[in-house]
Amino acid sequence: MSRDLAERDDGIKRRDFLRVVGVTGAGATLTGCSTAEVEKLLPYVVADESITPGVATWYTTVCGGCAAECGMWVRTREGRAVKVEGNPDHPVSEGGLCSRGHATLQHLYHPDRFHGPMIREGTVFRQGTWDEAERLLAARITRAQNPANTVDGGSVMFVGGHMSPSMGRLVDEFVGALGGTRVDYDAVTDAPLLEAARIAYGTSSLPRYDIGAARLLLSFGYDFVESGASPVEHGKGLSRMSAVNDESHAKGSFVFLGPRLSLTGLNADEWIPIRAGSEASVALGMASAIAGPGSTGPYANLLQSYSPAAAAQAAGVSVEAIEALARRFASESPSLALGPGTGAHHRNATAANLAVMILNDVAGNVGTTVHYDPAAAGGLAGASSSFSGIEDATRAMASGEVGVAFVHGTNRAYSLPASAGFREAFERVPFKVSFASAMDETSALADLILPDRHFLESWGDSTPRPGVMAIQQPVMQAVPLFDSKQAGDTLLAVGGHLGQDLGAATFYEYLRGHHLAAAGGSTEDFESGWRQALRLGAVEFDAPDAAVPQLRSPQTALTFDAPAFDGSGDLTLIVHPSARFGGGEFSNSPWLQELPDPVSKITWHSWLEMNPATGEERGIRTGDIVTVASPHGSLEVPVWLYPGIREDAVALAMGGGHTGMGRYADGNGVNALDLLPAVAEQPSGALVTLATTVSVTATGRGRRLATIEGSSDQYDRPIAPAVQLALLGEAVEGAEEEHGELMAPQGVGGFVPVPAEGGAPAAFPLEGARHGEYAQAHEGPRWAMAIDLDKCTGCSACVTACQSENNVPWVGEEQVMMGRDMNWIRIERYYEHVDATQAGDLDVRFLPMLCQHCGNAPCEPVCPVFATYHTPEGVNAQVYNRCVGTRYCANNCPYKVRVFNWYRYTGDIPEPLNWQWNPDVTVRDNGVMEKCSFCMQRIRDAENRAALEEGRPVRDGEVVPACEQSCPAEAIVFGNIRDPNARVTQIVASERTYRVLDELINTQPAVNYLKKVTFHEVVSEAH
């Protein structure tokens, strides 16, 4: 009841600002009895033509989450952004969107955002007006610029992070006019790669990889699926490259070389656990083996001095493995080697990247799978952030040369090692300005905070790669609670006060003006192009000629030897970007905090990855809290024993241990950077993350991990089977024999005409499927899903997409520890074969487990009140408001996909975070069961729209569940299995199709999985 009142109030406020008609179901709750209080209906004063109440409006824009700049679709209802999705028309991301992309929506409505410009008065901040703030800033700049001023005078310094090209240009002009300097920095950076590309090919942008075209893919520890330059694009590439083709049975293979299996590594077919820092030796060893003695080229002499034997020696793996791999790399072309990436930024990182480039060059991959864009062609130059730049900046600040310092888009005080001394130096600056939209460790030090807009509220542009231009447009009016202003506009205003002329009054004009100029000034085709850019989200124009560049001889002397590590500890510390938080800038999102880490399945807190053997010899078990000490710091963290890491290494993820970022980030886990030295890699100047050894000692204390992992062994149960590539074609018969005649009739399973013996598709409903309320014959659609486990990378984007679409609440660390996480999709991770001691096959199975919508559902007959039942369309529906909460259905669900509202989780969500709620989905209340609904609201929406136009039935592909929509790997397909031409029907006809546990308990699920395909023999009985 009280919940209901709160809800109503919020409803009024919301509608007040939006001036719209009340939304049925907006923030709906199950406490339906709304007799007590009066609900107001607030119409528009003037109706907005583009808005029909109750009908969603979609906008395209560019995701501002990271430098990858994926295309985005934003669904708005009554002028409120309620869901972000991947834009299928975007040439780079092609409809995929990662978990972080989805979570940006929470930053838009984040209760920690500033309510206006904040002006420091002594130790506290006072909220001021924009005019006041801008005038103050202008005044301080003039004052600082005054040469006579020796007290708090000095130059202007702009410390930036990732920003759109136009914004960068504006900043340069603004700062340039003041004679100041601009430095960019990101803890997660590809600077060494960029530097290597400059040295090797003289290009100023990152190499582009055509991963999908490769037949053999090598990753030298490069985590391109979860972090890296463009996770969605590269993840898609990986699944396209490694997924088997059901006709030709062609399948690319993926070999991972590195001390630790990241999410990317877990997708590999083979793991060569090379010692940390030996990437260069291995790459060059292979290159020399391929090039042979009589090789030419600028690096010929270098290659002479390397050999597989030396490489094996350095890497601590067998020489045969490296030779074999070298042979394959040369023969199975086009091949592709990537690496080493942020996880392996050691003191010779540039050299290591260069070595990998040489390897690609020797194997003749340049121009086929690797592309180097000629200089100044744009591309991801924005990522060229350097730590050495920051070092200079820090020195300048510390020495008092800087009078006014701007911080934009980055959180220095957090994302720099404490020993870098940035915090202290920054504090010494007389006047510090932050553009952060919410408080973080850096803004806490600032004198003036000019809250920037969220990218969904602001204008911008992006060139994710040469030949592609995308426009970032505001999809809604700025959230009124937060009096924010786009940084570009602020700079222009301040510039105005300072008498600068930057050629535009607003950033929008500035942006348009620039693109108009770029288009050669011809207005009309610019207009069309501009409109197309806004409609499609991106435009492609003919890319500059990709002439294959020649490898240059090195001007700078680089050492390719194994790097030095600080300290005398016996374990090498690997600090890698988090798959959920990147470098920590996403840590304040409860969705991401609650999203199980794709590798460890741990939520909320940090953990130290350690090999079980290492743990055993030290008597350390999972959950023990240990002290990790490096020469530069020490911290306490629980251990998670992980077979996917070398015995001589331990790993920590970035993103934890925030102290001043916000309610959802602070106090969760530890900041791995505290263990690192403030060392810049030469010559790229990136922060060295693979820098030190540590000693690990048990504290004797322990804790329960907030993990969703029960057992990573599937006990030979028919849950996530696989089939050997060589057996494709005979696989079906093989399976039949395995399980014998007993299983044959049930093996057919649910709704799907799987080719049984004799080929005749099984009739529906099957005998024995009558328990599912199927008595009446139904001619309508029969919804079903297919998930290709050979494509799934386990990236977990679907989990967050589902959470966003279906108003799934988060429950917090305590509750997750009790086993009460609410996510409707659980990405299960089963180890089949993981060996960290030698090169060999790797077999880890990912299985997205959601409600299977069984044709023969065990949950249905046991519900005493029909709260769960089967719809005629084959969906296992859950009627929330009918549920009494006996939880029998959950007990009887063999897949354990039903989650229960143990508390009123939805009640704790603070304003205005709950504005994100999907108005089309009921917000569940205390004491009811819930689960995947196959996005029933989307099915209904499609039906309604189909009915409105000529009352036709829904077409294939019109209903796209949130998980399928965002899946970067294109592993999920949903549709009407009754329609023989539907994609799902055709995919499911594959011989790899199976249903989880079906042959064991005849549940006849509507979710069909396609077996993972391996190169090695599958030993597991579960097959």
Add this chain to the structure above:
Amino acid sequence: MNRNWLIGGLAGVLALGALAFVQGGGAEGAGAEGEEAVLQPIAFPHDLHAGSEEGQANMDCQFCHFSAERSVDAGIPSVSTCWGCHQVVQGTNNPGEVAKIQGYWDRGEPIPWVRIYKISDHAHFPHMRHINAGLECQQCHGEVQEVGPEGLHTRSGIARSLFGADAGIGENGPVWGGDTMGWCIECHREPNPEGLQQASTDCAVCHY
């Protein structure tokens, strides 16, 4: 005598129990009818606008409730819609009320109408499906075009006009079943006369 006394007692207990049941059922059904009198910001006469009698405007419902046939929400007219007509139509019966519109228009405020028809948040009612299935607004909302300002003025007023025999609804009888699911089901179960698509009684059609 003791015996009779007891029998009486038992009978009483049974009666009470039965009553409790019925009450339970009733209360369930009663749904979202509140009885507290709440003044609408403007005494809006539906009959003058939508009525077809002499001196009534006989407007189409969807002139104001503009999105009913294309959206789940019927839509409440924007102030500009009201003002569009009423800056010329001063209103003969009650110019005072009409003047209020200008007030809202000038202040740029929305008119805070009190919601009368409310379906529970856990049920979804797509207006367009019903309109396009050929249903009349009146089949759910009653003979709204006959309801004068006094009827709409208070929540209890609307309840009276729709349920009670008074307020000129008369023969068609009470229609608005408020939140009672049975009221929806009754209609959905009926075989469709016009040969339109048969309404579904599947729970998940409305509850998701």
Add this chain to the structure above:
Amino acid sequence: MANGGTGTATATAPETATERGALTHPDLHRLDDVNRDVLKMLGRPGKGWWALFGLAATGVGVFLTAWLLIQVPFGIGVSGLNSPVGWGVYITTFVFWVGIAHSGTLISAILFLFRAPWRQSIYRAAEAMTVFAVMTAGLFPLIHVGRLWHAYWLIPYPNSRFLWPNFKSPLIWDVFAITTYFTVSATFFFLGTIPDIAAARDRATGLRKKFYTVISLGWQGTDSQWHHFGKAYIYLAALATPLVLSVHSVVSWDFAMSIVPGWHTTIFAPYFVAGAIYSGIAMVITLIVPMRKIFGLEAYLTTKHFDAMAKLMLLTSLIVLYAYLCEFFLAWYSGEEVERTAFWNRLFGNYWWATWIMLTCNGFVPVMLWFKRVRHSIPALFVISFFVNIGMWFERYVIVVTSLHHEYEPFAWGMYRPSVVEMCILVGSFCWFGFWFLLFTRLLPPIAIQELKEVMPPPMRKKATTQGADS
């Protein structure tokens, strides 16, 4: 069972004796002793009673607070339940109390039909225990559900939604089973007490007299009343008897109807019924031993009664033990990996301790009952009955929790730790039960006066027998 009494006639009893009653109550001589002794119990309560009653009342307070003031407002989350373990202490305790409820009807109805001689002096207490146990058990489904305020949806009644419950669901069967059982056993219990209440009425004064007058339904003890009474009693007994078997079978189907490994077993019905009687008898002993002491009923509750109950306990313990072994054997014999893992996990998994407590208390301790000396030592029986009570509670815990926490999907395996609130409610339920039972010992004759008299030798004949024995 019928001649359970004679089978163990003590050495002092002449084998030729015909008055089995005389053997059951050797120390009772005069009929009005019975009235005196029994009705004396309804007099002023002693300190011991008040102490116990105070304790129970406090417990009831805790019970209701934990449930209605903590769990209902905040949510079922205050328990330790989670996914995958959606059922825990609440369901365990529910089954436990339903089980307790069984021996009452067994002793009063079945033994009545079998004319077992030793039931008279204990069946009243046993029946009372049954009624109160069902009252307790009935609360737990309500405590357990997530939305108490909608629990009435499980009752089939015509409603504004045109919705009926799902008659396929075992939980609905439960609703019927429990309510039926409660109605019948309560009626049976009340009917049996009427003549004794009348007796109490004739002695009582003041308010008590009014109370007894009303609930004795005007019993005068006339021939016709006795005639009807006898008929009604035997019919009700006949009606109650099948329920003893049916109710717990239905409860067992809550589990057997599912597909959870460890629940989905065909032997559940007989297994549960046997277990129910087992725990019921144990509870009877636990209750009447102190009662016997406090009210000095040694003459009425003799070793013969305890011996007979001990034998019943021994028998049922064997059945239960057999059921355990049967389950484990079949799990192995099925060759089904999931089933095997489940039962292996029971014995040696995270909850091994619960399983071993269960096996020890229910399987091994009762073996001592083979010895007559144990059966005849009331302290020993008291202790054993305690073990059995504990063991039977853990049996249900093992079935509910260990089966759920390791199910089909290994990645979703989890652990369950009961919370403080759950513990309060568990302990509170015993207090709630004790509360009613203590009231009963004060308000109604805890021993059936009339039936005792039936089996007692009429005074004049007692003389004869003693003479016969002397000569």
